[in-house]
Amino acid sequence: MKKIINDVENIVPEMISGLVRTNKNLVRQIDGTTAVVRNDAKFNENKQVGVVSGGGSGHEPLHAGYVGDGMLSAAVAGEVFTSPTPDQIYEAIKAVDQGQGVLLIVKNYSGDVMNFDMAKEMAEADDIKIATIVVDDDISVKNSEFTQGKRGVAGTALVEKVVGAAARSGMNLDDLAKLGQNVIDNTKTIGIALHAATVPAVGHPGFELKDDEIEYGIGIHNERGYAIEKIKPSKELAHELVEKIMDEFTDKSGSYAILVNGMGGTPLMEQYIFANDVLNEMSSKQIDVEYSKVGNLVTSLDMQGISLTIMKADSEWIKMLQEPVTTIAW
Amino acid sequence: MKKIINDVENIVPEMISGLVRTNKNLVRQIDGTTAVVRNDAKFNENKQVGVVSGGGSGHEPLHAGYVGDGMLSAAVAGEVFTSPTPDQIYEAIKAVDQGQGVLLIVKNYSGDVMNFDMAKEMAEADDIKIATIVVDDDISVKNSEFTQGKRGVAGTALVEKVVGAAARSGMNLDDLAKLGQNVIDNTKTIGIALHAATVPAVGHPGFELKDDEIEYGIGIHNERGYAIEKIKPSKELAHELVEKIMDEFTDKSGSYAILVNGMGGTPLMEQYIFANDVLNEMSSKQIDVEYSKVGNLVTSLDMQGISLTIMKADSEWIKMLQEPVTTIAW
Amino acid sequence: MKLELVAAKKWINLFVEKIEDNKSELNELDTAIGDGDHGTNMDRGAKAITDSFAKKDPDNLSDLYKTTAFAMIQKVGGAAGPLYGTAFLDMSKAVKTDNLELSDLIQIGSDGLKRRGESDVCMKTMIDVWQPIATAMKNGNFNQQTINEALNENKAMVATKGRASYLEEKSKGHIDPGSQSSAYLFEALLEVMGV
Amino acid sequence: MKLELVAAKKWINLFVEKIEDNKSELNELDTAIGDGDHGTNMDRGAKAITDSFAKKDPDNLSDLYKTTAFAMIQKVGGAAGPLYGTAFLDMSKAVKTDNLELSDLIQIGSDGLKRRGESDVCMKTMIDVWQPIATAMKNGNFNQQTINEALNENKAMVATKGRASYLEEKSKGHIDPGSQSSAYLFEALLEVMGV
């Protein structure tokens, strides 16, 4: 393993320190934590519902890169691929509550769910109103009683964008939670890997693929997918993934947003080629794409791969996706 | 080689098509070329000096990602690692000239210099005023009569940002060229690679490094560097690179801007850790860093590595670096 | 049998040692069916326990378990932090006024896991180690064999909770990392019990 | 010796063939001391030449060289595009009214390269092939030997122009890719000359 790091133990605090020090006008770090909170003048004047997300590190720029006007109020970074602890989340909640309550955006992993739950209990003991939405956009895992449920992956960035826009516009906590859940229900993602990520503390890739193989349905923590196949041209990959995702929407009318997301080690060049093929697929199916975004938004360390997210989005959501924000990385 | 592409021959047109179709509000493609030009209302109202850059593809988001209000007027994409042809550059020049002339920002490679030169001759035949600045920020190559001169690398993005801000503010062509040259003279970069890039048409990495080796002084086209050494902790890398770059500035007073740039295959996590160490180095040397930026700004396909750019920047330049822009990727 | 303060402290310290010694093994188990960090997570917790004990040596049983719980909750993160944390916190509350029979104590920990994880035995989680051991203790036949059997059964299961559940059938044939770390906890207990 | 239209057309077509056949070899040479694309670049140019000829078969020498030049300028990019393009454009201009001795024609091409590249012989560029061949032609002793020797000398040089110059001493021992593609150009010429 070759990585530009110092001690494996200090990866997260050093990363957060680098992020905060290079973006002092946007964010500050909460003392004694690896939580990052808005640091702009508007934040302190404004009274809005706080929006807090977080999770294991290794998915940068998620979540700290999305803290700022129009998106998250704070983000809590756990160790690599490890949910943050309840006390850190609790500190972030306290730092952003402006009396109107705080919405927690949690990705559906047992660790995240449990730690955010404990933090919620702590905050409620302080009479802070809390609502939680759990993102589970990954359709490669079946949502059955026999699994933890679907995973939260790249769609999380879109959920944070829409919810962040609505919170900025003054929506109350209950409505925000309802909106968030509605967005989640209409957001579907599937990912493929060409090469697994190397967790620094482990030192080797999470799994091995042959020189001509890709894996379908991988998660953002090196979770294995549902099938290994020979690599195909981008066109064919786009065809398969679009089909698979659109199958999940019973009513295919209306407008849609797409996100082509790089996993960290895949160049933008390939992401744009794939996005081009996705748009071709969508238009050949006469599906109306009103918003699209391409880039490394929700990564998995140095994983090579890509994910496609499709969101069924009415014109109001599209507007919220388009609104400018002031963050490090959106 | 595993890449998400279709035919190797169509990589650039498909990539540009993906970029333009996912950013219709920002840019449009000039018919019959792979040049991308501003497509916002303000561009058509405004009368400013045009700023055109371009070069081989494979460095995304450079340059097309920086087209927009406050940065480039147009960007011309050549084949992978290959300068665009004069006719494409000429079309871009014509599309952005608003009567006040056009500044060409060229990276110092013989191919780019020659092709932009030919385009300049073509445009001048149409009575369009043209000035050219050639970026050569890479200090790992000596600037002697025995080489092509220093290469243009990640500092290009900072040059485009400052020049773009000045052009928006209404600066005339001559002053803009002078400012640009001045910025170039005060911008120094050095890069390291952990793993070389794979040019799609070649199909294997440009060079091989052992599992514990890094190469110092690499270019953004797999050009080999000046030394291969064992990988070191980020702190030590930061120490060496900062020393090396700061040696180039005779007067170390004043304020500085830094750019920590990922080469395409290196996660943001490592970039932030390295940025943190660079800031530590700078503050231990009592050098005043007033602006910093971290991210995959000027990449080299899937290369794993990082570059550090330091710019000696007075408060006006710092302000120009900070100004908000409306681009795909800044 | 009841565990008094000195023995209980030895138990936790031995657990800490075993975790530190087997950090990479736990990471490897988690790489196979999870995300590769269980060893790193538990090691962070182990070091936090040692630090907490050094700062203030617990002088009663409730405090010992509470300190252990807080170290896990505040430093482990992931799934294991809240799970071990809840188990030990519940155990701490239970011994506040009176010490308990070991079998009752471990049963309380196991119930804490079930509540926090919204889970039960046979889902290929650490509960597959805690629950059979609590039961074996009640029946007076807890020994190394109990642990080995629990791990063997766990290995054969298909996961339905935690990250491993995403693998469905493919989770079979691997020991769940949390079950392995729990096995160390109970091997440490066996040593202290002198069995 | 002068090259008339039919022979000259055969020359360019043979050059196109050789480039297409040796695309990967040229990429490999460029990978060693450049950026790995010279074969791809030249191949794009070769195909553009064929396309242009198909669209409008050049009916005079000047037009033949001009069509070749434009194909290179508009499709090759990189350093090779403007270089080959300028050489052939200058050659096209020179034969506008009268055909020229081959030695004069190639000298004009070589001078075009020097002007466009702001370069000269011994800088490890394609000029190391063009110039010695122009000279050999003047002296009436141009043959395969001339090409081989030019390449051998070029191989031993340290580059001072183009991408290879960044490698300084390390550029020694590799054939410059542009010199190799130029060698194909002149091997094609030898075949046409029937030497």
Ligand SMILES: Nc1ncnc2c1ncn2[C@@H]1O[C@H](COP(=O)(O)OP(=O)(O)O)[C@@H](O)[C@H]1O
């Ligand atoms: N819902 C749950 N109920 C009980 N135990 C669980 C549950 N989810 C996970 N676990 C346990 O947690 C262990 C994983 O811990 P760890 O790797 O530290 O956290 P993470 O899964 O967040 O990376 C699993 O091996 C399993 O024993």
Ligand SMILES: Nc1ncnc2c1ncn2[C@@H]1O[C@H](COP(=O)(O)OP(=O)(O)O)[C@@H](O)[C@H]1O
């Ligand atoms: N300044 C120059 N003068 C003459 N020839 C040059 C010069 N720069 C580059 N070359 C030639 O161009 C060749 C490289 O062409 P190519 O690989 O297609 O372009 P690029 O270097 O832009 O990738 C070199 O091998 C060399 O022969």
Ligand SMILES: [Mg+2]
């Ligand atoms: Mg984890």
Ligand SMILES: [Mg+2]
């Ligand atoms: Mg090139």
Ligand SMILES: [Mg+2]
């Ligand atoms: Mg884990």
Ligand SMILES: [Mg+2]
């Ligand atoms: Mg080349």
